[in-house]
Structures are given as C-alpha cells and as structure tokens.
Amino acid sequence: MTIAVKKRLVPSENYALKCPNPMTPEYITIHNTANDASAANEISYMTGNSEPTSYHFAVDDKEVIQGIPLDRNAWHSGDGTNGTGNRKSIAVEICYSKSGGARYRSAEALAVKFVAQLLKERGWGVDRIRKHQDWNGKYCPHRVLAEGRWEAVKAAIATELKVLGGKSSASKPAKTSGSTYTVKKGDALSIIAQKTGVSMATLQRLNGIKDPNFIKVGQVLKLTGSASSSPGKKKSSYTLPSGIFKVTSPLTKGAAVKQIQTALAALYYYPDKGAKNNGIDGYYGPKTANAVKRFQSMYGLTADGIYGPKTKAKIEALLK
Secondary structure, eight states, X not given: OOOOEEEOOOOGGGXXXXXXXXXXXXXXXXEEOSSOOOHHHHHHHHHHSSSOOOOSEEEOSSOEEEOSOTTBOOSOSXXXXXXXXXXXXXXXXXXXXXXOSHHXXXXXXXXXXXXXXXXXXXXXXXXXXXXXXXXXXXXXXXXHHHTXXXXXXXXXXXXXXXXXXXXXXXXOOOOOBXXXXXXXXXXXXXXXXXXXXXXXXXXXXXXXXXXXXXXXXXXXXXXXXXXXXXXXXXXXXXXXXXXXXXXXXXXEESHHHHHHHXXXXXXTSSOOTTSGGGGOOSEESHHHHHHHXXXXXXXXXXXXXXXXXXXXXXXXXXXX
C-alpha cells in the first residue's frame, strides 16, 4: 500500500532561505530529531522559523509530512553550501527520537517503509541511503547509532524494497577479483552484500568482522570459503529454539536464550559493545525483550517483546 504524503511546503518567498538551489537528488539521508515533536510540529516549526535549517520530510508514528519540494535542496547535512549531502540528498527526519519508546519505534518502522517507497519510485537501491554522519561526522541518526542498529535499519529497508518489487541495488554488479572484494570509499557491509550477492552474515563469518559498522577502505574481503560452504557451522551459529520466551520472575535463562540473543546480535538488534560477548548472557530480561520488540516492530510483527513462532520464523528467514 502506498504511503500517503501530506504537503505543508515552505512558502515560495522563503525559498532563498530554506531551499535556494534546484536539485536533482542522488541520495536519501536519514536523521533522528533532537526532540519528541510530531511530524506536523516538526514541519510547522521548520517552515515558519527564520533559520536556514531545512529538511524534506518528517515521519512520525502516524504520518509523513513534506516541507521542501524534492526539486529543491535543503540545508540538513552540515557539509557546506556545495556539499553533496546538502545539495543532492533527500532529508528524512524520524520523529520522537529524543526519548524513544513505542512512538519512536512506530515512527522508525513507518520511515523504513517510506524510504523504501522513495527508493522504488526512483529505481534506486539501498546503496543510495546515507546517514547524516556520513556527510559531516555528526552523531546522527543518534538513536539508531546509539543502539548499534544502522545496518539493521538498512536491512529492513532492503526487505521492504524487495516486497515493493524494487531493485536490490541501482548499481551495476560489482567487479570482483575471483572470490574477493576490495572495500571502496562509501562502502558499508550491507552495500557490499547487495553488490556481491553474498549475505552480510556470510561476509562477517568469512572475514572475522565483529562490527559491521567498521570496515576499512582497501580491505580485501573473502566472498567464498569454507565458512560459507559449511552448513554445519551456520546451523550451530544460528540454531533457534521453539516455544515462547518472555520476561518472567525469576528470569528465564539458559542455552536457548543465548541462541535467541546470538541470532539477534547477527542481525544487529542485540549490541552491547561495552559488555563481554556483546552482553549475550543467557537471561531473557528487559534488554532481550527490548531487542525482540525492536525487531518485531521493523518487520510488521506484534511488538510485544515476546519471542514465539512468528518471530522465530522471521529471524530464520533473514539469516538464511
């Protein structure tokens, strides 16, 4: 179903301040807002104030509102008057980002669907998605980055794009040297997976990549090898338990919970970089329930934090 967009465009007399340049967009840039305002309030404030800061869309838990025409640039990326982010990218602000919670999760889920729709309309793939941080180093989208879920958000957009029948990538297939790929500027692990047709999980296993957000330009990645051809290893890494798991008192614990946590970590929903083994401790407590809830909200499941058959099936499908 097409997501409707409400237009509350900046008055043309304010173009010189908010969107002075014609634009043919080449990218989509994702932001998190610094407050808990609704989309309507975000756009109303942006179009009505005397500051140059501007953005094309604001998305909350209920609607998408547009404030800048897509054939005009917006000042949102902090990379200067002629910066690519400011001059060639569509800005999407996700609302309710300051405090998070249920409203934010719903806003992010709607934003994922909307960005996929924008990609489909333009014949683009997820290689056209950028975070604000990519343009000027600002820690934004701050909530997504703080929770270690940038790759998960991109993967969710890719899934939605596939549902819409869009291209997995607008780029030509990457030229690889035999069974390797050399990391280029602007590459992320999700982009390389799209280019090469090798899953992110396989790329991580083959190359010993613990954090998919940190790969180096010039690094040579293996695309084939014993890890990808060894079904035994994959099965032992991502075996998932059957049954229902939820927060109880006392907390449910054991190897089955570790299996759930490990699978969520592989999909970037269970990061705890400050803890040993990413915080995989075998306890089904609030942290695990919240990771399950975020995953469920991304994939159209009931976001209750309870692991059950539908959640298991979706995790398994994504890890294939």
